[in-house]
Amino acid sequence: MxxxxxxxxxxxxxxxxxxxxxxxxxxxxxxxxxxxxxxxxxxxxxxxxxxxxxxxxxxxxxxxxxxxxxxxxxxxxxxxxxxxxxxxxxxxxxxxxxxxxxxxxxxxxxxxxxxxxxxxxxxxxxxxxxxxxxxxxxxxxxxxxxxxxxxxxxxxxxxxxxxxxxxxxxNNPSLPEKQIKVLRYAELKCRDWLEKDKPVRMWQTPFVFALAFLKDYLFRLAFLDGWRGYAIAQTAASYAVYKRMRYYEMRRNPASIESGAAALHRHGIDR
CATH class of the missing domain: 3.90.550.10 (Spore Coat Polysaccharide Biosynthesis Protein SpsA; Chain A)
Known part of the structure; x- marks a missing residue:
């Protein structure tokens, strides 16, 4: 070629x-x-x-x-x-x-x-x-x-x-590798939200999980891929919830920003 x-x-x-x-x-x-x-x-x-x-x-x-x-x-x-x-x-x-x-x-x-x-x-x-x-x-x-x-x-x-x-x-050869990426991506997204001073809106969280799961599992046809599809939908919904909880923590307890970053760094998840 x-x-x-x-x-x-x-x-x-x-x-x-x-x-x-x-x-x-x-x-x-x-x-x-x-x-x-x-x-x-x-x-x-x-x-x-x-x-x-x-x-x-x-x-x-x-x-x-x-x-x-x-x-x-x-x-x-x-x-x-x-x-x-x-x-x-x-x-x-x-x-x-x-x-x-x-x-x-x-x-x-x-x-x-x-x-x-x-x-x-x-x-x-x-x-x-x-x-x-x-x-x-x-x-x-x-x-x-x-x-x-x-x-x-x-x-x-x-x-x-x-x-x-x-x-x-x-895509993430194992679930542990996927969970590591979820932690990393959530931390980065929350930092962006902090800079933009995004409102917390924790009341949305229970609905976010349900809607995110249904979007992937039903409307994006993950259910047709069996249990692998279930795993994808559940992981996506959990990520949507976790990043909102982490952002709430950052706003509620600013000291957690640096302590969380240090914990991720110790485990090599901060890149």
Whole structure:
């Protein structure tokens, strides 16, 4: 496959088990850049062995870290993947075939479809896991990541296209890893809420759990994936409740902000 003037950018922290697969899935990228926030495993060595240039950068938050990564690219067109994501051969072929024409125009970004592998197998019916559209391929002068600590999205105001083939997401190989991510994401989201002085509204919490569970389990068809679908819906609903309880605690007892951050740091969950 011929190379394109495209930079693959991947953010990492202790991703030794995933990074090679991610990098190797993009054979057409003229440049591969890994932004590492202090890995203590073999992530850096493996990334370099698989053709990536590694840039070390302390963790800034998801949005700021992605925007920093954009500045490190040597090409205007950027493909942003997480280390636990990788292109399918079909999507690699579609990008290689269609991107040259887009590069000659004024396209801002490309929507890619992401499929999820959960508990060791692809989800078959749960809608967000069957082809969730995500803007991950973009021109760096026409798009920018939102400067938020978590749940970042690509912002652009101009033409975009959608590719049909999918890329895969190896979503949290185990439930303990998922729970660690829940703690991390909730803490980051609560910090954003603090800065915005968002009202607490704890009275909504019981309804939030029920509505979040029903949204995923029924309306997004998680129930058709059996007990794996139940686990996804329950975890999502629990996350929606936990982050509200944690935010209430931060506002009720400000000392818990630093003590909680210190506890997460001791267990390596603060990146």
């Amino acid at each position: 011929h190379t394109l003037p495209l930079t693959l950018v991947v953010m990492t922290y202790n991703e030794a088990k995933n990074i090679a697969r991610c990098l190797d899935s993009v054979p057409f990228a003229a440049e591969k850049v890994v932004i590492d926030s202090g890995s203590t495993d073999d992530t850096v060595a493996i990334a370099q062995a698989h053709g990536a240039r590694v840039v070390r950068q302390d963790w800034l938050g998801f949005g700021p870290q992605r925007n920093f990564a954009t500045t490190q690219a040597g090409n205007d067109w950027i493909l942003a993947l997480d280390a636990d994501e990788y292109l399918t051969p079909a999507l690699a072929g579609e990008i290689a075939a269609k991107l040259p024409a887009l590069m000659a125009g004024d396209t801002c970004a490309v929507w890619l479809r992401r499929a999820t592998i959960y508990m060791g197998a692809p989800m078959r019916f749960y809608l967000p896991s069957m082809g969730e559209k995500m803007a991950r391929l973009y021109h760096r002068d026409r798009a920018r990541w939102a400067d938020v600590r978590v749940h970042e999205s690509l912002r652009f105001d101009g033409p975009a296209v959608t590719f049909q083939a999918r890329f895969n997401h190896e």
